[in-house]
Amino acid sequence: MSEFILELKGITKTFPGVKALDDVYFKLKPGEIHALMGENGAGKSTFIKVITGVHAPDEGGEMYLDGQPVNFRNPKDAQKAGIAAIYQHVTCYPDLTVTENIFMGHEKIAKGTKRLLWREMHEEAGNLLKELGASFSPKTLMGALSVAEQQIVEIAKALSVNARIIIMDEPTAALTNNESEELYRIAEKLRDQGTSIIFISHRFEDMYRLASKVTVFRDSKYIGTWGVNEISNADLIVAMVGREITQLFPKKEAEIGEELLRVEGLGKTGYFADVSFTLRKGEILGLTGLVGAGRTEVCQAIFGAERADKGKIFYKGQELAVRNPLHAMKQGIGYLPEDRQKQGLVLSWEIGRNITLSSLEKMSKKGHINTRKEWDLAKRLAEKVSVKAKSVFDLASSLSGGNQQKVVFAKLLTADLDILILDEPTKGVDVGAKSAIYEIISDLACSGYGIILVSSEMPEIIGMCDRVAVMREGRITAFMDREGISQEAILRASMADADPQQDQQRWA
Amino acid sequence: MKNRGGQPVVVPAGSPGPTGSGQPAAATKKSLSASIAKFRELGLLAFIVILAVGVQFRNTSFLTWENLNDIATNTAILSILAVGMMLVIITRGIDLSIGATLALSGMIAALTVKEYPGLNPYVAVLLGVGIGIACGAVLGFLVSKINILPIIATLGMMNVFRGLTYEASGGKWVSAHQMPESFKAIATGKVLGINNLIFIAILIYIVAYYFVNHTRTGRQIYAVGSNPESAEVSGIKSGRILWLVYTIMGGLSGLAGVLWVAKFASAQGDTASGYELSVIAACVLGGVSIAGGSGKISGIILGSVLLGILNNALPMIDVSPFWQNWIQGMIILVAVLINAMVKRGIDRNNLMRRRI
Numbered sequence: 001m002s003e004f005i006l007e008l009k010g011i012t013k014t015f016p017g018v019k020a021l022d023d024v025y026f027k028l029k030p031g032e033i034h035a036l037m038g039e040n041g042a043g044k045s046t047f048i049k050v051i052t053g054v055h056a057p058d059e060g061g062e063m064y065l066d067g068q069p070v071n072f073r074n075p076k077d078a079q080k081a082g083i084a085a086i087y088q089h090v091t092c093y094p095d096l097t098v099t100e101n102i103f104m105g106h107e108k109i110a111k112g113t114k115r116l117l118w119r120e121m122h123e124e125a126g127n128l129l130k131e132l133g134a135s136f137s138p139k140t141l142m143g144a145l146s147v148a149e150q151q152i153v154e155i156a157k158a159l160s161v162n163a164r165i166i167i168m169d170e171p172t173a174a175l176t177n178n179e180s181e182e183l184y185r186i187a188e189k190l191r192d193q194g195t196s197i198i199f200i201s202h203r204f205e206d207m208y209r210l211a212s213k214v215t216v217f218r219d220s221k222y223i224g225t226w227g228v229n230e231i232s233n234a235d236l237i238v239a240m241v242g243r244e245i246t247q248l249f250p251k252k253e254a255e256i257g258e259e260l261l262r263v264e265g266l267g268k269t270g271y272f273a274d275v276s277f278t279l280r281k282g283e284i285l286g287l288t289g290l291v292g293a294g295r296t297e298v299c300q301a302i303f304g305a306e307r308a309d310k311g312k313i314f315y316k317g318q319e320l321a322v323r324n325p326l327h328a329m330k331q332g333i334g335y336l337p338e339d340r341q342k343q344g345l346v347l348s349w350e351i352g353r354n355i356t357l358s359s360l361e362k363m364s365k366k367g368h369i370n371t372r373k374e375w376d377l378a379k380r381l382a383e384k385v386s387v388k389a390k391s392v393f394d395l396a397s398s399l400s401g402g403n404q405q406k407v408v409f410a411k412l413l414t415a416d417l418d419i420l421i422l423d424e425p426t427k428g429v430d431v432g433a434k435s436a437i438y439e440i441i442s443d444l445a446c447s448g449y450g451i452i453l454v455s456s457e458m459p460e461i462i463g464m465c466d467r468v469a470v471m472r473e474g475r476i477t478a479f480m481d482r483e484g485i486s487q488e489a490i491l492r493a494s495m496a497d498a499d500p501q502q503d504q505q506r507w508a
Numbered sequence: 509m510k511n512r513g514g515q516p517v518v519v520p521a522g523s524p525g526p527t528g529s530g531q532p533a534a535a536t537k538k539s540l541s542a543s544i545a546k547f548r549e550l551g552l553l554a555f556i557v558i559l560a561v562g563v564q565f566r567n568t569s570f571l572t573w574e575n576l577n578d579i580a581t582n583t584a585i586l587s588i589l590a591v592g593m594m595l596v597i598i599t600r601g602i603d604l605s606i607g608a609t610l611a612l613s614g615m616i617a618a619l620t621v622k623e624y625p626g627l628n629p630y631v632a633v634l635l636g637v638g639i640g641i642a643c644g645a646v647l648g649f650l651v652s653k654i655n656i657l658p659i660i661a662t663l664g665m666m667n668v669f670r671g672l673t674y675e676a677s678g679g680k681w682v683s684a685h686q687m688p689e690s691f692k693a694i695a696t697g698k699v700l701g702i703n704n705l706i707f708i709a710i711l712i713y714i715v716a717y718y719f720v721n722h723t724r725t726g727r728q729i730y731a732v733g734s735n736p737e738s739a740e741v742s743g744i745k746s747g748r749i750l751w752l753v754y755t756i757m758g759g760l761s762g763l764a765g766v767l768w769v770a771k772f773a774s775a776q777g778d779t780a781s782g783y784e785l786s787v788i789a790a791c792v793l794g795g796v797s798i799a800g801g802s803g804k805i806s807g808i809i810l811g812s813v814l815l816g817i818l819n820n821a822l823p824m825i826d827v828s829p830f831w832q833n834w835i836q837g838m839i840i841l842v843a844v845l846i847n848a849m850v851k852r853g854i855d856r857n858n859l860m861r862r863r864i
Contacts, residue, residue, distance in 0.1 A: 054741065076743040091741060093734035095801035096727075104731055105742035107724050116722045269856070 004064070005030045005196050006051070006083075006165055011061035013046055020046040021057070024222045026215060028165065033187060033197045035211035035228070038240055039458075039491075043220040044200050048167050051198075052085045053078035079105075084158035085167040092150055094143030099125040101142050102157045128156040132186050148179035155186060166190065167198045172206055184209055202290055202495050204233065216240055234488075241458070241487045251464055252442050257281030259317070260418055260450040261333075263302065266311035271297040272474040275311070279419065279450040284441065286465030287454045289494045293471040295454045296338060299421045302452075303335040304328040316418075329358065332418040336408055336425055338454075344408040345396050352378030352392035354407055359414035381410040385440055402433020409440055420444065423454045438464060458487045470494050549795065552810045552843075556817060563821040570824055577703065583816030584705035585764045585771070589787040590794070590808040591716045592757035597791055598733040599753055600800030601658035604784050605647060606761040608669035611779040613639040614765030615673045618682040618691075618775035625688040629770075632691060636766035637759050643669055644758015648751035666784075674777045684773035695771035705767055712760070717805045729753060734801030789836075790815050793843045814839075 006028040013021040021043045028034050038044050049055040050063075053072030057063070063070055065081055072078045092101050099118075102125045108117040125138035134152045142150060151171055158166045168187070172180040180203075187197055187210055199211055207214055207228060214231065216223040216239045223239050231239075260279050267273040272294035279285050287295050301308040304322035313320050315331060322328045325335065337343035345354055355378040356363060363373045378392045385406040389399060396407060405425060412420060422441065426434045441464060445451055455461050461468055462485050470478045470493040478493035563570045589606060596603045613636040621632050643665070650661040684692070699707045720726040731739045732749045739746050769775045794811025796803030818839070822832040 074743070075741050079743070091735065091738040093731050093738060093801070095734040095797075096730055100727060100731075104727075104739075105744060107727065109724055114723060115718075116724060116727065118722070 004028060005066060007064040007067075008051070009062045009064075011047075011050060011063065012058045013050055013055055014058055019220055021050065022220045022222075024061075024217065024220075025225075026222075027225070028196050028198065030164075030196055031191055031194045032213060033191050033199055033211045035207040035214040036198055036200045036217070037202075037207065037214060037236070038217035038223075042217040042240075044217055045169065046220075047217065048085060048087075048169055048198075048200070051078065051165075051167065052083055079161060082162065082164035083167070084161055084163035084165070085169065086151065086154040086158065086171055087169050092142045092153065094141070096142055097138065098129070098136070098140050098142055098145070098153050098156075099138040101153055102128065102138070102160050104157075106161060124160070125156065128159055129153075131159075132156055133182065148182070151183065152186070155190075159190075163195065165196045165198065167200070169200045170202065171199075172201060172203055180206070204236075204495055237488050237491055241491060251284075251438070252446055254282035254284075254442075254445040256283050256466065257448070260315070261302075262314040264312045264314070266298065266301060266308050266313070268297060268301060268306065268308045268310075272301075272471075273310075275471075275476055277469050277476065277479075279452060281418075281448055281450055282445050283466045284445050284451045284453055284464055286461040286468035287452055287471065288456065288458070288461045288468060288490060289471035289477075291456060293494065294474040295471050296423055298471075299335065299423055299452065299454055302328070303333060303421060305335070329415050329417070332416060334412045334415060334417040334420050336412060336420065336422045338423040338427065340401075340404055340408050344411075345404060347395070347397040349396055350393050351382060351387065351389055351396055351399070351407055354396050355381055355392070355410045356414060358411060362414070377414065378410075381413055382407070384413070385410045386436065400433065402437065405433070405437060406440070409437075417449065419450045419452070421452045421454070424456065425453070426455070426457065426460060434460075458490055461485070461490065462487065549804070549807055549810065551846075552793070552795070552807070552814065556810065556814050559814075559817060559821065563817075563825055566825040570821060575820070577706075579813075579816050579820045580706050581703050581771075582820065583812050584703075584709040585767055586786060586790055586815065587709050587809065587812035588712055588760055588764050588767075589783075590790045590812050591712055591805070592753075592760040593784075593787045593791050594794075594796050594803045594805075594808050595720070595729055595753040596658070596757050597788075597796050597798060598729055598800055598803050599750055600733050600736070601651065601750070601753070602788065602798075603647065603662045603754065603757050604659065605643070605662040605666035605669055606757060606764075606787060607780040607783040608666045608673065609640055609643045609758055609761035610765040610768060610783065611775075611777070611781070612643065612669045612673045612676070612765070613637070613762035614769035614779055615677050615682070615775045615777070617766045618687060618769045619676060621688055621691045622682055622686045627688075627691075629690050629694050633694065633763065633766050637762040640762015640765065641755055641759040644755040644761070645751070647758065648754030651754060652747040652750035670777075670781075673779075677775070677777060679777060681777075682769075682775040687770075687773060692770055692773050695767060705771065708763075708767070713805060713809065720805065725749070725752070730801060786815060789840050792847075793840060795843075795847065797847065 004027045006026070008024065008026040011021055011024045011026075012019065024043070024047060026036075026047070036044055036047070046055065050057050053075045056073065063072075070081060072081070093104065096104075099121050103121050108121050108124075109115065110117055122138050129136070129138060129152070132152050132155060134149065134156075136145065136149060142153065145153065155166070171183055184206075187199070191197060197210075199206065201207060211228050213225060214228050214236070215225040216236070218240060226236075258281055260281055262278045264276050266275040275294075275298050277285065287298070289295055297306060300306040302313060302322065304324045304327055313322065315333070320331060322331070322333070328335070341347060346357065349357075352375050356374045360369060360374075363370050363377065375392060382389070382392050387399070387403050387406045387410065389403065396404060399407065409425075425441070426437055438460075441451060441453070453461070453464060465485070466482055468480045468485055468490065469476050470480070470490055472494050478489070480489060560571065569575060589610075593603060593606070616639055617632045617636040620635060621627055621629075647661055647665055650656045650665070651658050654661075695703075695705055697704045702710075718726075720729065728739070728744050728749055729752075731742070731744055732746045736746060765779075768780060790811040791803065791808055792798065792811070793814055794803070794807035794809070796808060796811075815836070818832070818836055822835065823829075827835065
């Protein structure tokens with residue numbers, strides 16, 4: 001018998017063009033709660049998918065269960081081996097009952113007739129829920145439960161297959177403190193019964209409260225494993241962030257002028273609350289935080305793609321009720337969407353037609369489009385943002401990610417805008433093109449645009465922004481100006497209760 | 509979360525108010541939206557009763573045994589098809605080809621009995637069902653293996669099947685005098701004093717009820733529609749489930765084809781053209797969500813019955829044919845509107861429970 005219930009050695013996973021995991025190690029003891037930490041995109045989720053058999057790792061790595069080498073071909077294999085995962089976004093069937101959610105894929109059926117044994121399943125589901133301290137009936141519809149309750153159902157599901165290893169991917173992300181406390185209690189109980197738990201979380205509080213070991217990944221690589229008591233909070237943050245800002249940011253000093261936008265107490269039920277900030281002419285305001293903190297939702301509310309329930313937006317001193325994106329564009333607010341292929345471009349069209357798409361009325365008379373004017377404008381703007389293509393008649397789909405993004409920029413520039421909201425403008429763009437995009441952003445700021453830059457990439461935020469607002473769980477938790485920005489400070493503000501000292505006082 | 513089992517609950521000083529106070533409010537809201545969801549079916553039933561009573565006042569021959577029997581016979585084929593359509597819609601699909609499948613299998617059954625008048629009518633029924641299953645299996649293949657959108661695949665095959673029907677018949681009708689009595693008796697015969705059509709429909713409903721509620725495969729149909737990605741992760745073979753529902757749909761259409769031709773004693777190229785829309789309407793009225801994942805047997809019974817009653821009652825109280833369509837359309841729209849409002853209410857309640 002091995003000392004470890006699960007051991008991974010030198011696991012690598014390559015997706016076309018990307019190394020999602022690079023030579024990763026992991027050891028899990030029976031009855032241990034092991035925290036797995038790292039930034040967005042550090043490879044944690046891919047790692048989980050390898051363990052649960054969703055992705056097969058590349059050749060060369062080894063995986064041992066109870067000291068025996070294993071090789072999972074599909075999720076079913078991992079399930080049979082006693083590994084269950086509770087994913088970040090609860091993967092449930094909202095239209096079915098709790099009982100069905102628990103037993104989906106391993107229903108109890110009568111021998112011979114293959115009839116489903118509803119009574120037995122309801123009974124066992126009820127017992128599992130009772131064991132976990134839940135008060136709802138197993139006949140409730142899953143969609144009617146709160147996120148915390150759904151999580152309990154997911155745990156019950158893991159228990160119903162007698163899982164020996166339970167992986168929890170950010171289980172507390174959507175929970176309140178009291179709900180998290182309930183989850184901790186359940187996790188501790190499971191641990192005491194001998195179940196091993198891999199716990200992924202961005203909250204230091206979770207780690208200090210539960211885990212005995214912590215493993216850190218960074219940029220798809222294994223950084224190290226420590227006992228939770230052996231490593232200080234500061235060291236842990238350094239381990240997670242670690243990298244130097246090596247890229248060059250051509251940020252020019254822009255003249256910061258009068259106030260363009262003021263947001264007061266903006267809120268939308270279930271997504272964000274109490275969001276207030278101002279944006280000035282020539283300023284680049286960073287909006288950062290972990291994925292799911294509500295950044296995109298805030299931007300879409302300002303742009304009118306979503307409607308906020310509460311709060312006010314002032315534009316150039318006047319209160320503005322944004323009705324829809326067209327209205328926002330007419331006022332002078334532009335939005336560069338996060339997913340350029342889906343929301344920003346018509347891939348099967350020429351570059352030129354993409355650029356002029358949102359401003360056709362300027363080039364048309366009585367509904368008739370002046371084609372020469374259209375292509376002239378497209379050509380001028382494409383040159384301005386230096387799109388690398390033979391001509392504006394090339395298809396947008398033929399461009400690389402970075403050049404596609406430049407086309408989206410050019411499209412924004414056709415309108416008379418004062419404010420640009422850029423949602424992850426360099427996502428999926430290679431380093432060279434990134435630098436070019438930063439230059440465009442910097443130039444735009446110099447020419448008087450007010451820019452809101454939404455980004456998860458810290459070097460980008462630190463290199464480009466005049467001020468930064470950090471969001472966590474739907475609220476702005478910190479503002480920093482250029483002097484006060486550091487990776488550590490941003491990370492601390494974007495993770496809940498990062499300081500365990502202060503935290504213990506609160507919980508005492 | 510509530511304080512359960514006497515465990516001490518720590519309330520952090522910084523948390524926005526004790527969460528315990530928010531819980532009962534959320535609980536009552538949950539039961540409210542749940543009761544609205546239940547109320548939906550009761551509401552449909554109440555509406556049917558009110559409609560029946562209202563019509564009865566205007567025309568006393570409405571609630572007579574003969575007329576009710578008439579409604580049931582006329583609704584039988586619609587309700588049989590609604591079972592298959594419900595399964596397809598639950599998987600987030602749709603089948604526009606069933607009118608054409610129905611016509612094709614009805615036509616081939618009719619041509620066969622015309623050629624061999626001595627043929628046992630059961631063989632004709634089996635032949636129709638077999639052709640339907642073949643048609644459905646082709647659709648299922650296109651949808652599940654080639655990944656063609658259901659609306660496109662079934663739209664295309666609808667025309668193919670319709671064309672085959674004309675091809676098989678040479679554009680001619682098979683009319684009453686060309687069919688043997690034994691074949692026409694399929695629709696007029698009785699079992700235990702109940703008309704065959706009604707009997708078959710009831711039988712299919714019992715089997716379908718057992719299938720969707722008490723078998724593993726039946727429940728997996730709901731899982732695939734409710735959350736396809738999750739179904740994949742739970743090890744459900746979604747492709748096979750999709751193939752199965754289209755095949756069942758085809759089989760039922762084939763059965764309906766033979767019943768239809770026997771009932772109206774005529775097989776034509778344009779038989780049941782556009783009928784798929786009535787079937788979809790019956791499902792929607794019965795609360796089957798076009799977004800997939802939900803739908804109940806009891807709902808589609810009520811939906812089919814309501815459509816059947818409207819078809820029967822509106823002419824009886826002298827509503828002009830133009831207004832009949834208008835009224836049916838409005839009722840469907842109102843039903844969908846109520847569905848959407850209930851769903852929005854539930855979603856919103858769930859969001860309110862997420863505290864920020």
